[in-house]
Amino acid sequence: MIKNEKIKASEVQLTGVNGEDLGMMSRDEALALAKQLKVDLVCTSLMSSPPPCKLVGASKAKQEALQDKQKARKQEQGAKVKELRLTPHIEDHDLETKRQQAERILRAGDAIQFVVRIQGKEGAQAKALLESLLRDLKHAGSPRTGIQLSGKQAAVLVDPQ
Template identity: 70%
Template sequence: MIKNEKIKAAEVHVTGIHGEDLGIISTKEALAMAKQLKVDLVCTSLMSSPPPCKLIGAGAAKEQAQQQRKREQAPKLKEIRLTPQIEDHDYDTKKNQAERILKAGDSVQFVVKITGKEGARAKELLEDLIKELSDAGKKKTGIQLSGKQAAVQLDPL
């Protein structure tokens, strides 16, 4: 993101603070306008001539850059471990934790450790979690029962 004096083009196509088109003007005039309005002149693309620029509030430009970086990052996969004999309070805590992770944009993998004949209870537990978290995420994989664990992955909506 190039802003203010770092823009080297002679002319820029300026968009105002509220999205209005101000046309093609010299970079010096655009910078003077930005200083007068106490905002930043931010170049949005260097691929066209003249480059398109926007007048953006000082804090908003930084925030916009952070959001763009966040969108570019791949979602992380967080694992939450459970047992089939989980108590109600612990279940709610794990569910809330998963909801927070999904709303932050990361994926969640639930893993239920199985010993003996707890496979049916583990599958039931995971189905309940998927149903309750349907507003925050959707399942990427089906419930996978393998040996000593049952697992399912939820991706954010």
């Protein structure tokens, strides 16, 4: 982010503190106006001529820069896969809690792997449980894999939308 005297362009397209368009003006006039209002002059893009600039309060400019950095870092890392473990005999209230937790994770942009631990002949119950969870979370995510029954567990991977 380029601020104040570091802006090298001779003319800028200026936007006010409240988003109002102040038009084209010289960099020196824009800097004088920024000092008069006790705010910073921030260049939003160097790709156009004249560069668009806006008047922003000092603390707000720092906060925006920090948020941009955090977004870039999160996009760089990509989605994580979080695992939620269940049993076929889960109580209704506990299942609702797990469903809400899964919805929050999916909305945050991370994937979920549901794992249901099975003993003996509980495979059909585990599959039915996972199918109902997938139905309930259809609006927040879509399954990447089908329901996989293997030995002591049933699993399904759900991606955010």
